[in-house]
Amino acid sequence: MPMNFFGFKETTWTFLLVLIVLLLGIVVWLTLWVKGLLERRAFRRLMRRAKNLERQALQFLERQGFRCLQEQAERESFFLLNGRRIPFRVRVDYLLKRKGRRYIAEVKTGKQVESPENPSIRRQLLEYALLFAPCAVLFVDGEHEKVYEVSFPWLGSLPRTTRWMWIVCFSVGFLVGRWSRGW
Template sequence: MIDTIERELLGWALAGLLALGLVIAYARYLVRRGLERWRQKRRQRRARRGEIQAEGLLRRHGYTVIATQCSHRWTIHVDDEPISIELVADLIVEAAGRRFVAEVKTGSRAPRIETAATRRQLLEYRCAFEVDGVLLVDMEARKIRRVEFPLLEGAN
């Protein structure tokens, strides 16, 4: 009789531990998801603030803002198959009769041209948008950098 009761209690204890483990795992998942959402919103707010400040910085340096969050469809071909890609540039600006895509970056790594993702994004914008060049606007340093890709310059 005692042996049966002990086995039954052991079974309930194991079931309780399993349930507790599942509750803890789910709680951790919810906390991580909430934390990631909070970080994403914080990054978005910082980026938007940077874009607004960049408009003023560009104006102070003689650029006229033509468009913000400028959407553009670009068709590339893979194995002769056309693929349409939508791109969104932070700003289109103009100065001295020349038009540029201005990409605004905040943080410590993103504004560096050595950062592969930034460099590739600027190269893609230079190829896709009908502009005379691209600008990298570093909002941490409050600098506007004109980025040139030698094989492309003079192509337009």
């Protein structure tokens, strides 16, 4: 029977090698599991903090004279992709009212608090402005209790144009209907 180093047989070396690989696998699995656990805990803590700052932002807005009409207000819409209708939904933090004017508020906290000049935030606010028109858009820095009113001046003409288009279509439909019956 052949002998290996230190007087161990080949089967003993094979057993030790399998045992080492198995132990390394367990250590790697435990490391990944603990890392995932710590990341989930950190994420939950971050979400709790963000929710808390969001509530504080609402209290700040209420002190500024805003009245909350709805939290997590949603709008549904769609876009066309090669002629196929793709639905989507957007959600803003708050739908507010002050002095007869309606607002939507997007609260950012933590590392998300940047300027509305940031392209990704600007695009998000533009999407909200389009879908929640004619509401004004508020960007709220939940960390520092700052409120920025964001407006897209060229957007203001869209709802009026749409309104006139509906009035014209209704009027034409009414006149055609009356004309077809012989007045």
